[in-house]
Amino acid sequence: MGKRLQYTLVLGVITMVTSIGVGATYVVTKDRIVQKEAARRMEALLTVMPGMEGAPAEVTPPETTAEDKVYKGQDKGGKLIGYATLGKAQGYSSTLKVMVGLTPDMNKVVGIKVLYQAETPGLGTRIVEIATTKTLWTMFFGGEKTAAAEEVSLTPWFCDQFKGKTLNQLEVVRQEDPSKVTAITGATITTRAVVKAVEDAIAKIKTAAQTS
Secondary structure (H helix, E strand, C coil), X not given: CHHHHHHHHHHHHHHHHHHHHHHHHHHHHHHHHHHHHHHHHHHHHHHXXXXXCCCCEECCCCCCCHHHCEEEEECCCCCEEEEEEEEEEECCCCEEEEEEEECCCCCXXXXXXXXXXXXXXXXXXXXHCCCCCCCHHHHHHXXXXXXHHHCCCCCCXXXXXXXXXXXXXXXXXXXXXXXXXXXXXXXXXXXXXXXXXXXXXXXXXXXXXXXX
């Protein structure tokens, strides 16, 4: 009985020390995490609202959570260039978070950027895969730079599909179709989740724009 009490006390002390350690770590790193998230959010806003000058203006009330804020961007001359916000949807194995930019009339997608995903490696993760023309030969032995290589996009090829799409073109298809969203082979659920996240963002933007 004595040993059992001793073990209980030891485990209690270990649990308490661990809890204190985790709490202290969170307090120390909390501000840094918030700053990193803000930086990633700003980078995403610049991606989906190219040409934006200065900090974007918030369309939603000040008390709105960071992930639900809707922004509008302006160019050098102060002209409205579009709206943006974060959309979310459940994927195959994670909740996807996608920053979405819309034109000022809110009828076309300017661009999207996936901020978070934890989908199946090699399948769902292809939504953030950047196309490349590099081969093992060119990586190790080099080679002449071709026009095709120079034109490789620096953004994920899957996300590029959304650029310029009207809202009624956000339809997932299995066969390649430039006017629709082509599904990733073996990751249809993830593909549809991205579309749902984009639609979620669009709904938030329209609601905020109408009430602002």
